[in-house]
Amino acid sequence: MMKSITEYYSDPGFTVFKVPKWRAKCYKFLSVDVWGNVPSPLQRRLSSWYSSFYDKSFSKRIIKHYVKLNYSDKDYLEKFKPPKGKTSFESFQDFFIREFKELPDYDSPYVWPCEGLLCEEKKVGDLNFVKVKSDVRSVSTVFGLTEDDIPKEYSFTNVFLHNKNYHRIHAPIDGTITRLQHIPGDLVVLRPWIYKENPSLPAFRNERYNIDITDNNNKVWHISIVGGPAVGTIELAQGIELGQSVQRLQELSLFYLGSTCCMAAPLSPRYHGPNTFVEMGTPY
Template sequence: MSLTSRLKQQIFIKAQNVVPQHQLSRIVGKLAAAEHPIVKNAVISAFKAQYGIDMSIAEQSNALKYKSFNEFFTRALKDGVREVDQDPRSIVSPADGAISQIGTIVEGEVFQAKGQSFSVEKLIADPQLAEPFKNGQFATVYLSPKDYHRVHMPFAGTLTETLYVPGELFSVNQTTAENIPGLFARNERMVCLFDTELGRMAVVLVGAMIVAGIETVATGKVKPTGRLELNQHDLFLEKGAELGRFYLGSTAVVLFEKDKMQWDAAFGATSAVEMGKALGHSL
């Protein structure tokens, strides 16, 4: 890395601690929800051009037909675009994006990047709920701005708890993952916990700077309260069923118990993934 690149990286990281994260995200959230045609069309057009969004796979392929940027960003895909792997033993990707990291949770620590890790107990924010995953398996999937932003079930299961965890809103990308300790266990997030045929499973939807919201099928759009909020559920969801969505991009972390499943060796950091494609299988 050149001196100029390192300097830019250092400035970017330092700015994360200075920028009013929540206030900025609220402002962006209001803009993203705006339905005024001139405003929303300008924002959608600029975003689409910047990131090269492929609208041919969207259910509504005309970007300007969406009533707001939020509706455009969380757009549904055409039927058949993402087929869910039907092998009963398969565990599938919860989203389109790229693997940030994937592997084994070692003595309760989840690998983040370049020597950085975070505690699964801190990620879930409840020692009792975190206990089953302490030596299990994890996969962290990053959803970039150009990706499809709905999160789906990696494996069939019954949603038993959701836990909203307040936190910071650092940007989520490779640079911040390598330089901000415990990134995914510090940002605001929604922890979704399941009973499955493989034991306990968790899908954690992690917020980020200018992410205008997280939504789940059980809770609706999350309203940040600044305090932990645990809710009980009894909702069965098939593999591949929609679990939630991000209003602007972020990350999903999937957790399984020890000795219940294994990841396909073909997947590692930076591997591209698509929702519904097999990432691993049960043991």
């Protein structure tokens, strides 16, 4: 496994919570069968209302305590800058969508698009079908495609972004955007440890943006940016349009609270497996 690069990340570890099976079933019931049956528009309104508190100026007082609690490096925040050209973090949301002062860059043509826990990694052909609201869906459903649209030898990965993680998604390769798609949906809980048999279940039913990037070898990399509870917005970066060329590490989107990023790629990860931490910009 590749070791984390501490030049950019002082606290790259991620605890995989050992949730007892009975408790996981309870959490799943509350997420899928209770909250999941609330009409999607109402889920979004409640999530937007909740997330609005983090846009208030008083919420910036949380930042100092949050950093102290979650990162052992007292200078962690010095690696980042406020978003959108601001000179200071004016709210907790500003901290949540922080930008790197300098993007990590490694000598690899293929990089991870985000930071977080790699909670699932399998060949597309080895993934089971998932039942969602009485519909049986293949992994291609995550990306808004039909079953045979993604080759079975492709590798499916799902990275869960904890609240403490960096919440911007970047291009994993050089290429051209050949498809953009928004799929409305639910906002069930993303925590993978409460879905024992299928940690990617929320990606099959939640609201998401799908982006296809065709690389210089004419291979398509499918990326799905999945929202969760309290996600007020998934925002595409400026210039992310159909037919637009993108460079490796170019920003694709950001989340306002909570997220998961799925990818179906023609290559398998070389240094990471399930339940390991991946860092944006490190070799895929």
